[in-house]
Amino acid sequence: xxxxxxxxxxxxxxxxxxxxxxxVVGGASLYASWAATFFAKDVYMISIIGDDFPNEELAKLxxxxxxxxxxxxxxxxxxxxxxxxYLDDMISxxxxxxxxxxxxxFNPVIPAEAKSPDYVLLGNLTPAxxxxxxxxxENKPKLVVLDTMNFWIDIARAELDAxxxxxxxxxxxxxxxxxxxxxxxxxxxxxxxxxxxPKYLIIKKGEHGAxxxxxxxxxxxxxxxxxxxxxxxxxxDTFAGGMLGYIASQDKVDFETLKSxxxxxxxxxSYCVEDFSNEKLKQLAKEEILERVQxxxxxxxxxx
Amino acid sequence: xxxxxxxxxxxxxxxxxxxxxxxVVGGASLYASWAATFFAKDVYMISIIGDDFPNEELAKLxxxxxxxxxxxxxxxxxxxxxxxxYLDDMISxxxxxxxxxxxxxFNPVIPAEAKSPDYVLLGNLTPAxxxxxxxxxENKPKLVVLDTMNFWIDIARAELDAxxxxxxxxxxxxxxxxxxxxxxxxxxxxxxxxxxxPKYLIIKKGEHGAxxxxxxxxxxxxxxxxxxxxxxxxxxDTFAGGMLGYIASQDKVDFETLKSxxxxxxxxxSYCVEDFSNEKLKQLAKEEILERVQxxxxxxxxxx
Numbered sequence: 277x278x279x280x281x282x283x284x285x286x287x288x289x290x291x292x293x294x295x296x297x298x299x300v301v302g303g304a305s306l307y308a309s310w311a312a313t314f315f316a317k318d319v320y321m322i323s324i325i326g327d328d329f330p331n332e333e334l335a336k337l338x339x340x341x342x343x344x345x346x347x348x349x350x351x352x353x354x355x356x357x358x359x360x361x362y363l364d365d366m367i368s369x370x371x372x373x374x375x376x377x378x379x380x381x382f383n384p385v386i387p388a389e390a391k392s393p394d395y396v397l398l399g400n401l402t403p404a405x406x407x408x409x410x411x412x413x414e415n416k417p418k419l420v421v422l423d424t425m426n427f428w429i430d431i432a433r434a435e436l437d438a439x440x441x442x443x444x445x446x447x448x449x450x451x452x453x454x455x456x457x458x459x460x461x462x463x464x465x466x467x468x469x470x471x472x473x474p475k476y477l478i479i480k481k482g483e484h485g486a487x488x489x490x491x492x493x494x495x496x497x498x499x500x501x502x503x504x505x506x507x508x509x510x511x512x513d514t515f516a517g518g519m520l521g522y523i524a525s526q527d528k529v530d531f532e533t534l535k536s537x538x539x540x541x542x543x544x545x546s547y548c549v550e551d552f553s554n555e556k557l558k559q560l561a562k563e564e565i566l567e568r569v570q571x572x573x574x575x576x577x578x579x580x
Numbered sequence: 581x582x583x584x585x586x587x588x589x590x591x592x593x594x595x596x597x598x599x600x601x602x603x604v605v606g607g608a609s610l611y612a613s614w615a616a617t618f619f620a621k622d623v624y625m626i627s628i629i630g631d632d633f634p635n636e637e638l639a640k641l642x643x644x645x646x647x648x649x650x651x652x653x654x655x656x657x658x659x660x661x662x663x664x665x666y667l668d669d670m671i672s673x674x675x676x677x678x679x680x681x682x683x684x685x686f687n688p689v690i691p692a693e694a695k696s697p698d699y700v701l702l703g704n705l706t707p708a709x710x711x712x713x714x715x716x717x718e719n720k721p722k723l724v725v726l727d728t729m730n731f732w733i734d735i736a737r738a739e740l741d742a743x744x745x746x747x748x749x750x751x752x753x754x755x756x757x758x759x760x761x762x763x764x765x766x767x768x769x770x771x772x773x774x775x776x777x778p779k780y781l782i783i784k785k786g787e788h789g790a791x792x793x794x795x796x797x798x799x800x801x802x803x804x805x806x807x808x809x810x811x812x813x814x815x816x817d818t819f820a821g822g823m824l825g826y827i828a829s830q831d832k833v834d835f836e837t838l839k840s841x842x843x844x845x846x847x848x849x850s851y852c853v854e855d856f857s858n859e860k861l862k863q864l865a866k867e868e869i870l871e872r873v874q875x876x877x878x879x880x881x882x883x884x
């Protein structure tokens with residue numbers, strides 16, 4: 277089953293209490309595609325880079341089953357660059373630099389062979405760009421997942437609402453759910469947001485896990501407790517990519533499958549944060565993800 | 581199996597986004613004992629009140645199996661009074677008034693018939709008072725649970741450390757765990773705190789649930805999502821009381837029993853917050869707690 281991921285492929289300079297790394301690879305599509313390829317092949321990546329982006333990093337993705345020919349390379353351009361610093365709580369972060377570079381003119385063109393994906397992940401981008409990807413698809417995908425952030429809720433609410441209405445699953449964090457719904461209670465927020473279009477909603481709560489909503493049903497997955505979160509960058513994209521990869525591997529879209537999928541996504545993300553950039557993911561075997569899924573089971577298991 | 585709870589029996593004036601109540605009954609021992617009596621009888625209450633505290637509220641506790649003869653009534657004295665206001669997030673709260681009143685001279689004397697309890701809950705009080713209760717016991721209880729707060733970590737650290745070293749299970753929130761251990765990672769905090777004495781540690785995370793630590797094992801229980809948290813006051817004490825009541829009903833102290841117990845405690849607490857004071861607990865049937873425990877099971881259940 278084919279997957280399409282749209283999002284940044286970029287450089288990050290990141291400082292956390294555990295250290296600092298300069299111009300490491302990152303971006304939503306990179307993390308999500310890396311994670312998805314643990315479970316699925318045919319992961320089309322749609323993105324834009326400058327000619328500063330290392331070919332060998334794309335080659336590593338290709339070797340895993342990602343298809344990078346849909347990544348536009350702008351000759352003489354520079355890749356998107358983000359620099360940030362995480363505070364001691366590893367949740368609050370300060371953005372130091374955002375250089376859009378080639379992303380400023382990103383106008384994704386989906387190659388013919390990628391126009392009928394089974395599963396789609398629209399990473400955090402301008403809502404108009406996310407919509408233009410949907411406009412180019414030739415068949416209705418089995419599941420479209422949308423990620424967004426507070427920034428777009430603030431400055432592009434109408435465009436964001438329009439794209440939210442077209443997707444099946446929205447992933448946002450708890451603060452964004454409250455902003456989007458104007459409601460403090462997450463249960464009430466979830467109802468309001470699902471009424472805007474998506475059949476499914478995932479509310480991410482960082483170190484506190486994530487909640488999946490569907491009609492009147494709720495599923496909760498905690499974050500896997502790990503001794504040291506080294507770098508949270510990319511955790512949300514890894515989560516989404518792992519989740520969608522698992523769904524594609526099962527080729528089934530229902531609440532039961534999505535429940536399992538968010539555990540697989542969480543397990544994958546729990547490794548991502550154990551090192552900077554995608555370093556840990558590069559070392560990771562699929563068996564280790566399965567082991568951690570078992571740990572999630574044990575973490576919440578109790579006798580009545 | 582007998583339980584001893586030590587803590588306040590008091591009046592609270594509480595304002596939340598849902599309304600305001602004046603001088604309603606509250607206090608750690610009151611909430612904990614109310615919760616414990618869903619599961620166990622012989623719940624001795626040790627506390628202090630003024631002659632302003634309504635007899636009928638004690639009579640209701642007696643009717644449930646609590647024994648209130650160990651509550652000292654100070655003639656001409658006034659009961660402990662707390663007034664606070666919860667902000668919109670229902671987590672942050674502002675203390676408006678704390679009148680210690682009779683609590684200022686609380687020097688608990690355990691009646692002869694209550695000196696050999698099987699299970700003990702030391703509610704949040706001056707560590708010296710908590711220690712004096714342990715000093716008066718004639719037999720080693722099967723489990724001693726200690727609750728405390730940031731205030732005592734700040735101003736009575738040595739006395740607090742001394743009482744922590746004498747208990748089996750400590751319950752604190754995540755911020756307090758970080759303060760107590762000087763460590764940001766909760767997993768590392770847990771190790772440091774268990775090295776201080778307690779075999780078991782519960783880290784409460786409010787709307788994000790709670791974690792139980794024992795040696796290298798961790799159990800996670802989410803908070804039950806409910807549409808409207810009306811008043812969080814007493815939730816922590818209700819949680820602890822429900823948990824200890826369940827443990828007493830099983831009369832077994834091991835990790836498996838404690839896992840189930842914190843789900844029963846969470847289920848009881850999830851009702852507590854649905855109304856002001858202990859109003860909801862007063863209406864609650866044990867069957868409803870069991871129903872909610874089933875809901876917890878469903879909330880975290882997934883297929884591998």
